[in-house]
Amino acid sequence: MLASGHVVVLQEGPMTVATIGCVVLLAGFVLGSLYKAVRYVRMPMHVRWELYPVAHEKGKVSYGGSYFEELDWWTKPRETSLVGEVKTIAEEVFTLKAVREHNPKLWLPSLLFHYGLYLLFLLGAALLLGGVADGLGVVGLGWLGGGKVLSLWGVVALGLATLGCCLLLLRRLGDPTLRNASSPADFLHLWWLLAVFALSWANWLVVDREYTVAAGFVKGLLRLQVGGSVPALFVAQVLLLGAFLAYLPWSHMTHMFAKYFTWHSVRWDDAPNIAGEAYREKALKLLMLPVSWSAPHIKGDGKKTWLDVVQERGES
Amino acid sequence: MKPEPLVPPVKVRDIAKPTPALSPLDLQKIVPLPPPYDQIDPQTLWKELTAERRQEIDASLDGVSALSLKRPEDPQEEERLLKGFVEGLRKLLSVENNWTFLQPLQLTLDHCTHCQTCADACPIFVMSGRNEIYRPTYRADVLRRLVARYGNGGNPIKSALTGPIELNWETLARLAELSYRCTLCRRCAQACPIGVDNGLVTHELRKLFSQELGIAATECHANGSMLQLRVGSSTGMTPAVVRDNIEFIDEEMSEKVGFTVKTPFDKVGADVLLLHNAGEILAWPENPGAFAVILEAAGISWTMSSDLVAYDAINYGLWYDDVQFARVALEHIKVAKKLKVKKIVIGECGHAHKALTVIADRLLLGEDNIPRESALTFLEGIVNSGVLKLDPSRNDFPVTLHDPCNIVRAMGIVEPQRRILRRIAPRFREMTPHGVENYCCGGGSGFAIMSPNNFANWRMLVSGRIKMQQILEAFKDELDPAIPKYLCTPCSNCKGQFRDLLRAYGAWERSRILYGGLVELVVNAMADVPPGFLEWEFH
Numbered sequence: 001m002l003a004s005g006h007v008v009v010l011q012e013g014p015m016t017v018a019t020i021g022c023v024v025l026l027a028g029f030v031l032g033s034l035y036k037a038v039r040y041v042r043m044p045m046h047v048r049w050e051l052y053p054v055a056h057e058k059g060k061v062s063y064g065g066s067y068f069e070e071l072d073w074w075t076k077p078r079e080t081s082l083v084g085e086v087k088t089i090a091e092e093v094f095t096l097k098a099v100r101e102h103n104p105k106l107w108l109p110s111l112l113f114h115y116g117l118y119l120l121f122l123l124g125a126a127l128l129l130g131g132v133a134d135g136l137g138v139v140g141l142g143w144l145g146g147g148k149v150l151s152l153w154g155v156v157a158l159g160l161a162t163l164g165c166c167l168l169l170l171r172r173l174g175d176p177t178l179r180n181a182s183s184p185a186d187f188l189h190l191w192w193l194l195a196v197f198a199l200s201w202a203n204w205l206v207v208d209r210e211y212t213v214a215a216g217f218v219k220g221l222l223r224l225q226v227g228g229s230v231p232a233l234f235v236a237q238v239l240l241l242g243a244f245l246a247y248l249p250w251s252h253m254t255h256m257f258a259k260y261f262t263w264h265s266v267r268w269d270d271a272p273n274i275a276g277e278a279y280r281e282k283a284l285k286l287l288m289l290p291v292s293w294s295a296p297h298i299k300g301d302g303k304k305t306w307l308d309v310v311q312e313r314g315e316s
Numbered sequence: 317m318k319p320e321p322l323v324p325p326v327k328v329r330d331i332a333k334p335t336p337a338l339s340p341l342d343l344q345k346i347v348p349l350p351p352p353y354d355q356i357d358p359q360t361l362w363k364e365l366t367a368e369r370r371q372e373i374d375a376s377l378d379g380v381s382a383l384s385l386k387r388p389e390d391p392q393e394e395e396r397l398l399k400g401f402v403e404g405l406r407k408l409l410s411v412e413n414n415w416t417f418l419q420p421l422q423l424t425l426d427h428c429t430h431c432q433t434c435a436d437a438c439p440i441f442v443m444s445g446r447n448e449i450y451r452p453t454y455r456a457d458v459l460r461r462l463v464a465r466y467g468n469g470g471n472p473i474k475s476a477l478t479g480p481i482e483l484n485w486e487t488l489a490r491l492a493e494l495s496y497r498c499t500l501c502r503r504c505a506q507a508c509p510i511g512v513d514n515g516l517v518t519h520e521l522r523k524l525f526s527q528e529l530g531i532a533a534t535e536c537h538a539n540g541s542m543l544q545l546r547v548g549s550s551t552g553m554t555p556a557v558v559r560d561n562i563e564f565i566d567e568e569m570s571e572k573v574g575f576t577v578k579t580p581f582d583k584v585g586a587d588v589l590l591l592h593n594a595g596e597i598l599a600w601p602e603n604p605g606a607f608a609v610i611l612e613a614a615g616i617s618w619t620m621s622s623d624l625v626a627y628d629a630i631n632y633g634l635w636y637d638d639v640q641f642a643r644v645a646l647e648h649i650k651v652a653k654k655l656k657v658k659k660i661v662i663g664e665c666g667h668a669h670k671a672l673t674v675i676a677d678r679l680l681l682g683e684d685n686i687p688r689e690s691a692l693t694f695l696e697g698i699v700n701s702g703v704l705k706l707d708p709s710r711n712d713f714p715v716t717l718h719d720p721c722n723i724v725r726a727m728g729i730v731e732p733q734r735r736i737l738r739r740i741a742p743r744f745r746e747m748t749p750h751g752v753e754n755y756c757c758g759g760g761s762g763f764a765i766m767s768p769n770n771f772a773n774w775r776m777l778v779s780g781r782i783k784m785q786q787i788l789e790a791f792k793d794e795l796d797p798a799i800p801k802y803l804c805t806p807c808s809n810c811k812g813q814f815r816d817l818l819r820a821y822g823a824w825e826r827s828r829i830l831y832g833g834l835v836e837l838v839v840n841a842m843a844d845v846p847p848g849f850l851e852w853e854f855h
Contacts, residue, residue: 066728
């Protein structure tokens, strides 16, 4: 078969454009994502801005209650539930609950699209694990039931993702208000992904129905092997996908991890500043920062601190 | 019938177009109310600004003006304002100047997918007949585009991906106005699957305008927090006037309830410092009066303060200015410390709840961190203690409950007020939706105190309309004016909005709907008090 022949060539030949491109672009993805995540982590403590229901409120989450409902709440032990947070996040990730409840027209396209992406991610992870296992001499991709299972998996994943992507694109283009409220980036992302999916289908149909080229490529990539050539169509797919991933951290698609911050660190951050908690030092440091807001009632000159301005009365 | 001509929806970049009005309110599209209120022609509640007034002020957003902004007198003035705005953008995104909200803001700016899942959660957008400029993402996208193009020197690639926008006087003036077309109810944030908070954008925009350019609603700033810091209260009441008024209220209450009611002032070592929205003292004296009756009857050790700022729980900075917010919060705490109280109880005022209990929390260090409690929780404690003899038959009329956003969605205090009502109001019924999914009264984020130009008309027709619909639905089988009905609203600002809203729609005359707080209902049910504490008079 065409594909298996190329796998052998790939493993033994010089490093290809695809390999170099893939390494560079994946590095871009990883470093870009890390940069963005670290940026959020390093942002200073903010004032509380929680929004109920808060998923970890034990026994009260069903109606959105909080510890403020308890008389002398500060004297009582605060009971939180990690399970509550995990459950809410899982419900959101696997059923797109908020979209289903508030935007039903977009729910099915969005659900198909996201499930397609989840399955494609798992396929990529399986190829990666297979490559690692093979490299360690443990076991190849046999544990997945062979190429036919991978092939079916790929079809289902690509099918869902492509269908979802097309439906989302149609909605954005066909609904005048949604089209009007979209940014150029919203269209770029969908068209770009559609192009990646189109190449993936072409590869699946013409080159790599059982993902043997892909498996060999991943294996070579893990060993940073140089060599040979792979079909041009496969190279195009790898580079287009790689470029998309490298771009992703600079787009709103980082919501896949930013949700941790938007939900856990903002929406559900209801931890009270009671004795023993570590806010004092942080707050003191922040209150000593210089203020340069220029309005007459502040007149921040870049030297006065927050502590200074909040103790003034200000001019009208 | 001729089909309606297709009007292209207003685009984000249109905000810079020099047109007389970007997207005027279309009275034909306002969502109708249930019968018989569907007969009220929106035109009768509307006021068009005169041509003269429109020459004086900028109403080019939607034909409404909340800020009475005047056009710059010359190009230099315009240039100064635009430069100031760009400078404000930089500060809004800097740790030094905006550590208070930087992380939530940056996350919100970075992650909106424009899926419009938030759109239908916004009552202003929906009730206006889906006016594009009220869409929660509209104002947020204006900010996103401005940040991409002008923020920190600008980023051409990011700007191209975010979309085109121009910064000129029209953009600046309309964006300032647009930041006062959202009540900060945060239903949009609640609906967002990603956790983006387009309501926060409103808050941050108001902050930029206030803290950098000195542009803010007069009622919130000059006549609000500045006045409070200067004379003690945004009502203008001095300590002597507050004492006088409370003394008068005490006398009235004593007469009504048949035992002596005396509000203690400045009592060092009291268990509780009670902070009222001072507006209650002037507009709804029965509310602080009812509090005094309950605390007296329950034998609570409590006090009010006559110190400047501390006899008024309001903190308007919460809506538009972090510096003003912190100044007022610190004054409240200073007095509590001076009086050595065990806790501060915040009366029936929603934004005061959130300001002092939640937003100020991490700024109150060491001894300043005096426990703060909601009056609703505190009241439930008193009711549960059994110290008051309650007779629910005294409240045998239809009652529904409004959930103030700041107490419920922003603090999770949902059940205490309901448990009290279930105990004292046998004909209590919920609105739909309610609890943390409630709709704002339409007067949130300062709107209730704002009525310049035709803004009050907009409040009645747009921001308050969904609540009017909810109230009518809650009482739908008993709208007959022969049946008195009570809209329980434990928040002073919401009450201000309901006073205007029920009056505008004639709901007192047409349906005998009265509004009031929770404590009044409790006192009305007290068996030891002569019947008829509630006076069925609309004011």
